[in-house]
Amino acid sequence: MPFLASTEHFEGPLDLMLHLIRENKLDIFDLDVSILCDEYLAYLDRMEELKLEVESEYLVELATLIEYKSKRLLPKKDEGIDDKYEEDPRENLVRRLLEYQRFKEVSERLYEAYEDRLYQMAKPMSEEKGFEDAEDGHYDGNIQDLYKAMNRVLRRVQLQRPIATRYTQKEISIDDRLLAIRAKLKDLPDVFTFEELIDDCKAAEEAIVTFLAVLELIKDSVLDFKVGNRDEIYLKRSAG
Amino acid sequence: MIIEELMIHEMDEKEKWLFEHTPSLVTRVEKISDLQGPKDAMAIVEGLLYIVGEDGVRIEQIAMAMDIEYNEALDILKDIQRKYAKEDYGIELVDYGGYYKFLTKKEVHPYAQRLLDLTKTNSLSQSALETLAIIAYKQPVTRIEIEDLRGVGSDMMLRKLMARDRIREAGRSEAPGRPILYEVTETFMDSFKLASLSDLPELPEHTSDEESESLFSE
Numbered sequence: 001m002p003f004l005a006s007t008e009h010f011e012g013p014l015d016l017m018l019h020l021i022r023e024n025k026l027d028i029f030d031l032d033v034s035i036l037c038d039e040y041l042a043y044l045d046r047m048e049e050l051k052l053e054v055e056s057e058y059l060v061e062l063a064t065l066i067e068y069k070s071k072r073l074l075p076k077k078d079e080g081i082d083d084k085y086e087e088d089p090r091e092n093l094v095r096r097l098l099e100y101q102r103f104k105e106v107s108e109r110l111y112e113a114y115e116d117r118l119y120q121m122a123k124p125m126s127e128e129k130g131f132e133d134a135e136d137g138h139y140d141g142n143i144q145d146l147y148k149a150m151n152r153v154l155r156r157v158q159l160q161r162p163i164a165t166r167y168t169q170k171e172i173s174i175d176d177r178l179l180a181i182r183a184k185l186k187d188l189p190d191v192f193t194f195e196e197l198i199d200d201c202k203a204a205e206e207a208i209v210t211f212l213a214v215l216e217l218i219k220d221s222v223l224d225f226k227v228g229n230r231d232e233i234y235l236k237r238s239a240g
Numbered sequence: 241m242i243i244e245e246l247m248i249h250e251m252d253e254k255e256k257w258l259f260e261h262t263p264s265l266v267t268r269v270e271k272i273s274d275l276q277g278p279k280d281a282m283a284i285v286e287g288l289l290y291i292v293g294e295d296g297v298r299i300e301q302i303a304m305a306m307d308i309e310y311n312e313a314l315d316i317l318k319d320i321q322r323k324y325a326k327e328d329y330g331i332e333l334v335d336y337g338g339y340y341k342f343l344t345k346k347e348v349h350p351y352a353q354r355l356l357d358l359t360k361t362n363s364l365s366q367s368a369l370e371t372l373a374i375i376a377y378k379q380p381v382t383r384i385e386i387e388d389l390r391g392v393g394s395d396m397m398l399r400k401l402m403a404r405d406r407i408r409e410a411g412r413s414e415a416p417g418r419p420i421l422y423e424v425t426e427t428f429m430d431s432f433k434l435a436s437l438s439d440l441p442e443l444p445e446h447t448s449d450e451e452s453e454s455l456f457s458e
Contacts, residue, residue, distance in 0.1 A: 011367050012392035057392045099389055102443050103377070107369045109441045110376075113433045114364060119349035120334075122294035122341055 013061035014100040016043060021097070028097060031090050033072055037065040068093060145227035150211055152231045153194060157207050172206060177213040182222075185237065194233035281306060285316045289333065289342050296339030296430075337429025338436070371397050372406060372428065376440060380410040380421035398422065406431070 010016040020039045026032055040062060047054050068090060181197065188196065194214065198207045214235065217223045226234045285302055303313035317340055321333040324342075331342050344352070352358060364372075371394055374386050387394045401407045410423040424437075434440065 009366075011370060012390055014391040055392075061391060096389070096391070100391065102445075103370055103373050103389065105444050106377070106441060107366070107373045110373055110432055111364070111369055114369075114431055116346055117431055117433050119346040120343040121349075121352070122343050123290075125293040125295045126291045 011104075013058045014097060015104070016040065016058070017061070017097060018101055018104070028094060031094055033065060033068045033090055033093075037062075037069045040065055064093065145231075146225060146233065149194075149227045149231040149233045153198070153211075153233070154204055154207060157198070157201065157204050172209050174209055174212050174216065177206075177209045178216060181210065181213050181217065185222075191234060191236045194235060197235070281308070281312075282316055282319055285313075286320055289320070289340060292341065294341060296336070296341030298338055299340070302340075334433070335435045336433060337426035339426060339430070367392075367397055368401065368406075371401065372424065372432075375407055375422050376424045376428070376432075376437060377443060379423040379437075380413075381423075382413050382415065382419040382421055384419060386422075 010019065017036060017040065020026075020036060020043065021028055021031070024035055024039055026035060044054050044058060044062065184197070194211070197214070198210050201207045201210060214223065214225075218225055221238050224236045224238050226236070228234060285306065288302065288305060289297065299310060299313050299317065302308075302317065303310045306313060306316075308316075317333070317335075321335075323329070324332045329345075330348050331344050333340060334343050349358075367390075370390055371386060374389055375381055378385065383394060383398060386398070398407065402409075405425055405427045407422050407428065408425050410421045412418040413421050428434075429436070
């Protein structure tokens with residue numbers, strides 16, 4: 001079976017009918033329902049051939065079209081008095097088509113404005129800056145918070161380096177790390193986060209050793225600590 | 241005090257937020273009468289507009305924050321609008337859905353794209369567009385009326401548009417079954433650059449044969 005593709009896309013049965021009317025140069029105000037009905041049916045057949053699902057809405061309108069068509073085929077009764085009550089069965093369909101056409105047209109104009117608007121941008125509302133966190137405030141967190149925060153940091157370290165291609169175990173002692181941190185402290189600002197300290201750590205063990213070293217430094221009153229709202233560990237050189 | 245409480249009552253969430261936050265700005269200004277002239281008021285309103293950003297601000301809110309009359313606030317906003325409409329400004333003051341806000345001008349966009357590698361994601365499907373058009377022109381309108389006009393089921397589309405804050409429920413119709421009525425939101429007005437619904441383009445009329453020919457001939 002050859003590959004067939006339909007590039008046309010219709011928003012619904014009314015859209016399809018409008019297309020067929022245009023295609024077959026039918027007069028919408030004197031609609032030839034027979035032609036429209038045949039064309040409509042032919043289109044649905046084509047869709048089935050293409051193995052496209054024909055949505056139920058199309059079938060509902062097909063029924064309407066067939067009804068109109070069959071009414072036209074029946075001989076007109078001489079209704080006499082009822083004359084003025086006889087309504088052209090097409091009228092309802094034509095009215096709907098025209099109404100739909102109006103909105104389809106105006107949609108296009110609305111879309112121009114919509115597209116224009118996409119090219120215009122705004123800033124989010126300004127927020128008041130919060131000062132309470134980090135830099136200032138008291139540095140007297142409790143050890144439980146610190147423990148939780150450390151767990152979080154470890155998790156993050158692991159997430160960031162999920163695939164270990166090579167495993168090299170490097171022994172680092174706390175003493176070595178202590179010395180390294182003391183040297184590093186000189187280059188760090190007064191207040192820094194634990195994460196800045198483990199920037200150079202490539203394995204979870206190194207982060208742990210660093211953490212133990214930091215605990216040592218806190219014990220020796222070299223550093224003070226504070227745990228932020230999102231479990232960040234802030235460290236600060238002690239005044240003393 | 242009583243007046244303030246009444247106002248809070250009638251405000252929606254966004255306005256309430258603004259109401260609670262803007263007075264802190266006003267305290268620094270003290271009173272508008274302390275200012276040196278209309279130029280100063282314009283500068284302050286400009287600042288306020290900058291702060292509120294994409295959320296925008298209503299004329300009433302400016303009037304309240306500045307402690308001036310509604311019409312004065314409107315005049316100031318119009319002055320700022322005129323000022324920024326000039327070619328030598330890259331932003332403009334718009335009024336969409338009753339909210340005044342600063343937006344970059346359209347001409348800036350191509351350069352912003354080069355600068356920031358922007359991607360356009362907010363495109364709108366034809367069916368969403370048609371549904372919105374019908375609601376905007378016929379609101380408040382029921383789902384059945386919309387489906388009748390489009391000839392297709394619109395339940396999912398209505399839900400999608402509600403989730404995206406383009407439409408909202410507007411009570412119930414008196415018709416049998418008391419179906420839900422829908423109307424468009426301020427977010428809709430913003431996305432279609434409308435100050436109010438009266439700014440919608442006129443619906444085309446197709447009644448005569450002459451028009452139909454132009455309509456249906458390629």
